[in-house]
Amino acid sequence: MTSQLPRRRLAHASFAAAVLAGAVLFRFPPAQNNFYPECPIHRLLGVQCPGCGATRALAALLHGRLTEALHANTLFVLLLPIALLYALILYHRALASQAFRWPQLPPAALSALSAAAILFTIARNL
Numbered sequence: 001m002t003s004q005l006p007r008r009r010l011a012h013a014s015f016a017a018a019v020l021a022g023a024v025l026f027r028f029p030p031a032q033n034n035f036y037p038e039c040p041i042h043r044l045l046g047v048q049c050p051g052c053g054a055t056r057a058l059a060a061l062l063h064g065r066l067t068e069a070l071h072a073n074t075l076f077v078l079l080l081p082i083a084l085l086y087a088l089i090l091y092h093r094a095l096a097s098q099a100f101r102w103p104q105l106p107p108a109a110l111s112a113l114s115a116a117a118i119l120f121t122i123a124r125n126l
Contacts, residue, residue: 004097011094018087022062029059047125050075050117075120079113 030036041049053073060069061077069077089103105113 007094007100011091015091022058025055025059026062029063030056031059048121050121052124075116 028035036055039049039052041047042052051073054076057069057072057076058080060066060072061080066077086103093100093103
């Protein structure tokens with residue numbers, strides 16, 4: 001039981017950090033505050049990477065503005081439910097009494113995700 005205690009504490013601390021980050025993002029939207037980091041790919045190469053706009057999209061979602069979120073980063077918005085499900089599975093497994101195992105995504109899913117990110121990046125930079 002003692003070996004599970006640090007894992008459970010880390011799981012709870014990670015959950016609390018995510019809630020705190022969401023609260024900061026809700027209170028201080030990127031459109032009105034400039035302390036959020038700039039994308040290094042966009043800064044160096046002048047192109048939008050697959051993650052560009054994800055912070056703005058999440059802030060818009062937190063404020064209930066789906067259209068704005070989709071405009072900021074469609075791929076992020078579409079993949080967010082899957083990422084949240086993955087995070088919930090991780091949290092549940094971290095709290096479980098058995099040995100922790102990372103959930104494995106099928107190789108086909110990873111390939112499809114990579115292809116979607118590449119196609120999305122090309123399309124948004126045309």
